[in-house]
Amino acid sequence: MTANTQTPSRPGLKEGKTSEFTLFFNVKPGHAQQIRDYLQGVDHDKRRALTDRIGTLHDLRWVLFDDDTRLLFASNFDGNWDAYIDDFAALIPDTFDAVLQHTEGYPGIKDPGIKDFVVAHQATACTYLRAAPDATITDIQKALRVNKTFQQLLDEAN
Structure with missing residues (x-):
């Protein structure tokens, strides 16, 4: 008898x-204001630092809707679903x-x-x-760094 080592099927579409x-x-x-206060109270640099810790994260957004009775969390990420959730738990719990x-x-x-809750x-x-x-996101950040350096070289050449 062998153990089942397959990763369960996870929701979400993938492209590339x-x-x-x-x-x-x-x-x-009655809790929507606490959510709003927390999210709006985190300054931009701290938000950026949090998102930079998740090295596979392209973007994320939180949205209160339906008269503040529902909350949306949406993001785009690279790689494996389980690793993505593990990163949230380890890096920005x-x-x-x-x-x-x-x-x-x-x-x-x-x-x-938590993974069952998320699913x-x-x-x-x-x-x-x-x-x-x-x-x-790593490819994109590298391309931006290369372009910045190239632009600096072009500026110095003038």
Whole structure:
């Protein structure tokens, strides 16, 4: 008898090296303002530092909607779904706990059942299109650094 080592099927569309990730939560009654206050209270540099820690993250957004009764978390990432969730738990757990504690049924980012919770709240997009589907965020950042250096060389040559 061999152990099942297959990764379970995960929601979300993939194009090239990038996947879409969309979660919907019910906000606990009266808790929307705490979510808004937390998210708006984190300054831009701290938000950038948090997102830079997740080296596979292209972008993310939080949206309160339906008269502040629902919360959307949407992002795009490179690589494996399970590794992406593991990165949130390891690298920025406080952010997710600070926001999602205000949603119904949230067990905490370190809870052993967190991936099941995420899957239960994830919706797969009807369509997903990336401008550069084979470019990872690492590829894009490298290209930007190379271009900056090239532009500096051109400026110095003048």
